[in-house]
Amino acid sequence: MNAELQPSTMAPHRPSRSPGAEAEASALPPARELESAVEATDFSFWYGSNQALDSISLTVPARKVTALIGPSGCGKSTFLRSINRMNDLIPGIRHEGDITLHGDSVYRNDRDVVQLRKSVGMVFQKSNPFPKSIYQNVAYGPKVNRLVRGRAEMDELVERSLRRAALWDEVKDRLDSSALGLSGGQQQRLCIARALAVSPEVILMDEPASALDPVATQKIEELIYELKHEYTILIVTHNMQQAARVSDYTAFFYMGRLIEMGRTQQLFTNPHEEQTEAYITGRFG
């Protein structure tokens, strides 16, 4: 990448290149030993008669970045969308087993799905801002969840969310113009800001950078690196380098099964399973 292309606001280091990050990574304990945010137990999922997930048991540690990798159609998105019950909209679905958020079942009968989705934010593959102003996009979540009182408080929350999504400086003078006038990368960061505005604990990201150019992708990756101090992040990616760069833990899915999960560094350098190795070395997938 050309050095002149990089805006000056960009941090001088990329996460994986910083010596601090490497040291931190090698010091990571196995995921099961950490406080867990999301935990799946023997979770299986069907679209009609088509089984998409088969007995997934997986611990997502709190305030870490966990990457889901695996070939197309292996169930990564399905798993992600099972956590905030986004799949509920699809007719004919069925599941077995359970997923918990801080030990509390996501699927128990009296679960308030609205509340659940407030605690589990989601960023989609294609940025999907509302055709409204930048301000209104960020304010939407707080508004429907009645999180703030009055304009001043909302202004403050919008600014804070946009700052956290590293977008504030670029949009502060045009908050009232349409979000659709932003670039693809800016739109995606706006969607992240929008998700942050309702103060979720977990953020699910389904290939958040797959439609973006390298510069915009790098910004998103840096943002993820910043956000993990406060949020639990679960990210689906097709880009192995990206998984290696941004995540602390990586889970490898294959044909609806969880093949292996471990510290990212270990999984990429020394996978336990042959299938994992075949996938990350590019022998299939």
Added chain:
Amino acid sequence: MANPADGGLMARLLPSRSKGNVQDQFYRLALLLFGVSIPLLFLFIVLRIGTEAWPAMEAFGWGFITGTEWNPVLREFGALPFIFGTVVSSVLALMIALPLSVGLAIFLTELAPRWLAAPIAFATELLAAIPSVVYGLWGIFVLVPWLRFTIQEPLSRHFGDVIPIFEGPAYGFSMMAGAVILSIMIIPFISAVTREVLTAVPRDQREAALALGATRWEMTWQVALPYALPGIIGGAILGLGRALGETMAITMVIGNRPDIAASLFAPGYTMASVLANEFAEATGALYLSALMEIALILFGITIVVNIFAQLLVWRVAKRGGR
């Protein structure tokens, strides 16, 4: 801009100079003729009606539009009662039909299970296939008596003295009956368009709202409906346009009396109705010309409504940033 897609309107419209493909040239020429013939036809109609209406315009001037007396025998030609009847009945019809249609469309696309939605949608669409005259007959034998005895008489008795739109005797045949029958006739159009635009709201927009903790209700009202708004406005105007021009059914129930009354229970008369009723029997050049001028006004109103609608749709679309 050097965009090959719009590389010169002329280049695309005119037959290409490459001699290679005669068939292609012929094809383009034929399409060009079809394309041009529509504006020409439009122009021809306006000109023709305009010439026919000219004697009346010369004779009455603006008095034609502001005049409230219509008495062909005394050669009094004031068209305001018809303009009033057409505009009021259509606007009332839209006010009744729009909420019902949008509600129906929301129910069908967002709430109803498929086994229920499909037959209801089909039945609604069938409404559009019923001939106008059949609506009229149903209006005479079912709607008008029902309105008269169940709605108008009690309202007139209790509120007639205080609320002008409910005053006077309940005839049944009235502005209200006209508006109601028009509204039933335009519901299929508005609800079909609304249903279509609601289904076309991208899934990612709905998911964005739900993922932020919106309920389905909030998602529908705050995200899906605003997204679909330009289309819904388009549908509403389509319905209004149809109501303005509708002739047979409303002629059969509105009472056909050229009066301007505040009461919804009083009979009225529309432009389309007077044309249908009096054209065949119009005697004398001036009488005919006066009817032609009414046709011209009706035509003008429909065009203004459609232009206004288009502007509205553009504005809403622009505000949304689309």
